[in-house]
Amino acid sequence: MTDDQLSTTFAALADPTRRAILTRLAEGEATVNELAEPFPVSLQAISKHLKVLERAGLITRGRDAQWRPCRLEAAPLETASSWIDTQRQVWNHRLDQLDQHLKSLARTSKET
Amino acid sequence: MPDDTATITTTGTDDDLGEVTITRDFDFPREMLFAAFFDPEQLTHFWGPPGISTPVDKITIDARPGGVFATTMVDDASGAEYPNEGVFVEIVEPERFSWKEPSGMVTSSTLTDLGGGRTRLVIHQTNVPAMYRSAEALEGFNASLTRMAEYLATRPS
Numbered sequence A: 001m002t003d004d005q006l007s008t009t010f011a012a013l014a015d016p017t018r019r020a021i022l023t024r025l026a027e028g029e030a031t032v033n034e035l036a037e038p039f040p041v042s043l044q045a046i047s048k049h050l051k052v053l054e055r056a057g058l059i060t061r062g063r064d065a066q067w068r069p070c071r072l073e074a075a076p077l078e079t080a081s082s083w084i085d086t087q088r089q090v091w092n093h094r095l096d097q098l099d100q101h102l103k104s105l106a107r108t109s110k111e112t
Numbered sequence B: 001m002p003d004d005t006a007t008i009t010t011t012g013t014d015d016d017l018g019e020v021t022i023t024r025d026f027d028f029p030r031e032m033l034f035a036a037f038f039d040p041e042q043l044t045h046f047w048g049p050p051g052i053s054t055p056v057d058k059i060t061i062d063a064r065p066g067g068v069f070a071t072t073m074v075d076d077a078s079g080a081e082y083p084n085e086g087v088f089v090e091i092v093e094p095e096r097f098s099w100k101e102p103s104g105m106v107t108s109s110t111l112t113d114l115g116g117g118r119t120r121l122v123i124h125q126t127n128v129p130a131m132y133r134s135a136e137a138l139e140g141f142n143a144s145l146t147r148m149a150e151y152l153a154t155r156p157s
Helices: A004-013 A016-027 A032-036 A041-054 A075-081 A084-112 B031-037 B039-045 B131-155
Strands: A059-061 A070-072 B006-009 B018-026 B068-076 B081-092 B097-099 B106-115 B118-128
Touching: A004 A016, A004 A041, A004 A075, A016 A032, A016 A041, A016 A059, A016 A070, A041 A059, A084 B018, A084 B031, A084 B039, A084 B068, A084 B118, B031 B039, B031 B097, B031 B106, B031 B118, B081 B106
Parallel strands: none
Antiparallel strands: A059 A070, B006 B018, B018 B118, B068 B081, B081 B097, B097 B106, B106 B118
């Protein structure tokens, strides 16, 4: 996934209503009406949120024009949630290697 | 033996600045640590994550405020190249240095003399871009991720 895609995913996740929609979809497919029910906002507003989520690849929608159930897509979320972990691993490994490098430098300077 | 209990503190929500802090103690004087970051011949030995090399001929270190700090990480298996370029913001030998990436993220390193030839290195990343910061907001979302994975596993394909 490129940074651009990642940034689209995160932009989509930045909104609490959209996160709530995704949480609901983690329990199974749902229609727009079902998704809108818990929120004090219009169906149009929910549809707009769904479009953002769809563009970000976080959900897909059925083809049936009447029903068009929404379903969650896993891959973008998994990539998004791993960034901090990756950063942690990169720096810890880097500092491990730095320590090893300095030890070998110290050994070399003792020998010469 | 250096203190291996590196701590990572991540703070921040959607509304404030994300930060990442990594602390590590070394049994080496800070002059040695400082020099390692500014010498391509040394940086090449420790910069790359597992399976990734940072060839010395693809490292540019112009050690002055406004100078370029560029590295290219090369995937050992595929040969894919990942260039990174930053600009040094501050260099105070041997106490601290920082660079800023085009995303706005600033990585500051502070070297504190612990006495007896020991040094504490603190890496502090600030202005972590929104796209990275939101990852932290996601931590509270992990329970949902687990449920989602369970759901996807049971879904007929």
